[in-house]
Amino acid sequence: MNAPTPAAPILYAEGIGKAFVSGRVRTQVLDGLSLGIGPGELTLISGPSGCGKSTLLAILSGLQRVDSGRVFALGSELGLLDGHALERFRLRHTGFVFQGFNLFPALSALEQVELPLHYLGLPREQARARAAQSLDEVGLAHRMRLRPAELSGGEKQRVAIARALAKQPELLFADEPTSALDAANGQTVIDILHRIARSHGTTVLCVSHDPRLIGHADRVLAMEDGRILSDRRAAPPAATIEGTPP
Amino acid sequence: MVALARKTLVYEWRRFLPAILAVGFAGLLQLLQAALVLGIFGSASVYITGSAADLWVGYPGTQSVNLGRPIxxxxxxxxxxxxxxxxxxxxxxxxxxxxxxxxxxxxxxxxxxxxxxxxxxxxxxxxxxxxxxxxxxxxxxxxxxxxxxxxxxxxxxxxxxxxxxxxxxxxxxxxxxxxxxxxxxxxxxxxxxxxxxxxxxxxxxxxxxxxxxxxxxxxxxxxxxxxxxxxYEVWTADSFARRSVMYWMFDTGAGAGVLFLAGIVFLVGAVITSQTLVAAVAGSVREYATLNALGVGVAALRWVVLEQAFWVGALGLLGATVLGAGLLLLARSQDVPVVLNATATIACVVLAMGLAAVSGLAAMRSLRRADPATLLR
Structure with missing residues (x-):
């Protein structure tokens, strides 16, 4: 198996294709797309709605399977994992932040973050400590006893980020994380995502059409009609490894 | 472990109330019906239960104490x-x-x-x-x-x-x-x-x-x-008393009636309870999908739903027990013949919990909609 070498991208797609069938209409969303994402980078995929960026995110994160091509993440070929193994892969290695915050109304911020950690097998005290630390990192240490109904939209999204972050994933996927937020809260979320990539060395892959994010991304991919139109890098990346597509 | 099932049940109790009431009333109905039937038909064996004999000896094949022939x-x-x-x-x-x-x-x-x-x-x-x-x-x-x-x-x-x-x-x-x-x-x-x-x-x-x-x-x-x-034939007092009660219960069709009503109660209760639980799961489907995206397995999510069904059953039964005890005391004070034995009580509990379990299994099915890929839209 020609798994990527250590210097190569941590997340790697090779000639992937994906189509959706609705009735008799078959829509080819991605067609032979190849892409490599470097470790510790904040990569932004932007483009108009319907360009296939969310599908690409779903495929790279192991939420959806490809029709053709191969996806490698952290050295595993995702297409070879069965449903159970894929769940385990996501549990150990990935975090997600969605546009909607998807928090359980009944749980406090601390419990929301703690919940997935138990499934990771962490003992109770350790899970609680890690959850508290994650909430502290997103600036919610003083609000962690509150339920979603008592939090603002920006705070809820920060809880969602803390929930993803507490697992200490190598890969963090974010889908339109700022589109439901006002300017100030959007900026806060952007700063947090940026900091996660910097300080934790987490690979952050973000799908968004929010122009504010462009300035914070290490790399910006513009997509249209299932293809990557442009691939731009921000000014000198301090400690990133070149992640050029093959 | 964060008690997701229990905390959701407490926080969103209004959503679960119909299910709890359905289980509770199903249990209560069964309990009172069983107590009444046992009370009424128990008097068929009053000769045996009112006496201190350990063994009864009568004509072979006697099905009920009132059908005896000389020996x-x-x-x-x-x-x-x-x-x-x-x-x-x-x-x-x-x-x-x-x-x-x-x-x-x-x-x-x-x-x-x-x-x-x-x-x-x-x-x-x-x-x-x-x-x-x-x-x-x-x-x-x-x-x-x-x-x-x-x-x-x-x-x-x-x-x-x-x-x-x-x-x-x-x-x-x-x-x-x-x-x-x-x-x-x-x-x-x-x-x-x-x-x-x-x-x-x-x-x-x-x-x-x-x-x-x-x-x-x-x-x-x-x-x-x-x-x-x-x-002649020899029975223990217990078995002869049971034999007599059973004879009356099935001779009059009351036993079949009890079983028939139990079936109806089970069906109606299960429909209400499962619909309520399905709606509750559907209301949290995005949160469940997010947990699945984070790697929490579908099997673990199914357990959460089943645990919720268990608590719904337990709370329903608790209500039925309190209400049932009150009603039985009231019936006793009014000379209404009501009797409850361990077998009947356990049967009612099993029926109510079975109802909750079946509803939980039905609600599990709606977890299929918790596909995390649908969150990326």
Whole structure:
């Protein structure tokens, strides 16, 4: 198996294709797309709605399977994992932040973050400590006893980020994380995502059409009609490894 | 572990309330129905449950205590030969016609001829010794307090049974019969009242007390063999009482009715409960999908739903128990015959929890919509 070498991208797609069938209409969303994402980078995929960026995110994160091509993440070929193994892969290695915050109304911020950690097998005290630390990192240490109904939209999204972050994933996927937020809260979320990539060395892959994010991304991919139109890098990346597509 | 199922149930209790009520009422309905049926049909075995005998000996194949036929009195010898048997006593049961002084017409009565000794076995629990002693007078009978009006006679009054004069010397409680009126007399009086010449001097049953009641089953088995004294069969008091109640329950169709209603209650309860749980899962489907995206397996999410169903069942049952206990106490205070035994209670609990479990399994299916890929839109 020609798994990527250590210097190569941590997340790697090779000639992937994906189509959706609705009735008799078959829509080819991605067609032979190849892409490599470097470790510790904040990569932004932007483009108009319907360009296939969310599908690409779903495929790279192991939420959806490809029709053709191969996806490698952290050295595993995702297409070879069965449903159970894929769940385990996501549990150990990935975090997600969605546009909607998807928090359980009944749980406090601390419990929301703690919940997935138990499934990771962490003992109770350790899970609680890690959850508290994650909430502290997103600036919610003083609000962690509150339920979603008592939090603002920006705070809820920060809880969602803390929930993803507490697992200490190598890969963090974010889908339109700022589109439901006002300017100030959007900026806060952007700063947090940026900091996660910097300080934790987490690979952050973000799908968004929010122009504010462009300035914070290490790399910006513009997509249209299932293809990557442009691939731009921000000014000198301090400690990133070149992640050029093959 | 964060108790997601329980916390959601508490926080969103309004959402789960219909399911809890459905389980609760299903359980309550079953419980009260069982208690009423057992109470009403339990009086079929009042001769057995009101007495202190451990073994009952009667005609082979007798399905209910009121269907007995005379047996050979010499079987008593056979019983007494067994070292485990401490005492044997005859019991005469006969169907008779009562004519009171008032205008009550004919009343169908069941005459129980018993040994009136102070320590007699028959009706030891229903008749205190002083009352039993009064049966030694010739033609004396005792009836239940609740039947006095029906019989058109007061204490001290006279009436006729099968055309022979009897005198009511006292009343008791706990003697009510199913489908007629119980009249208790001494064995001698009962023999005089028996109009069937073929009965001769034979008892309908022989009842026995054992030295060790715990051995009842083994002794009954041992005594069953041997036909030297003519046909007879031996039952333990418990099994004969159960046999009598079951006979009435199925003879009247009440048993089938109970089972039929249990099915309906189960079905209606399951529909309401499962719909409520399905809606509750559907309301949290995005949160479940997010957990699945984060790697929490579908199996683990199914457990959360099943746990919720379990708590819904437990809370419903708790409500049913409190309400049921109150209603049963009320029924007792109003002389409504209600009896609840462990088997019936466990059956009701199993039914209610089974209902919750089936609903939980149905609700699990809606977890299929918790596909995390749908969150990326």
């Amino acid at each position: 050979d009195p010499n079987v008593e010898m056979r019983l007494l030969m067994d070292p485990a048997v401490a005492r044997v006593e005859p019991f005469i049961w006969l169907d008779a016609d009562w004519r009171g002084q008032g205008e009550t017409g004919g009343v169908s009565v069941f005459v129980s001829g018993i040994d009136p000794r102070a320590d007699g076995l028959m009706f030891a629990h229903a008749l205190p010794p002083a009352l039993r002693a009064r049966l030694n007078e010739p033609d004396a009978v005792i009836v239940d307090r609740a039947d006095i009006d029906k019989l058109g006679v007061g204490v001290g009054g006279t009436a006729a049974i099968n055309g022979r004069r009897v005198r009511v010397v006292g009343v008791s409680s706990g003697l009510r019969a199913l489908g007629g009126v119980n009249v208790v007399s001494s064995l001698d009086t009962a023999r005089r009242l028996d109009s069937d010449p073929t009965d001769g001097d034979r008892p309908t049953y022989l009842v026995a007390r054992l030295r060790d009641p715990a051995q009842a089953q083994a002794v009954a088995r041992r005594l069953r063999g041997g036909g030297a004294f003519g046909p």
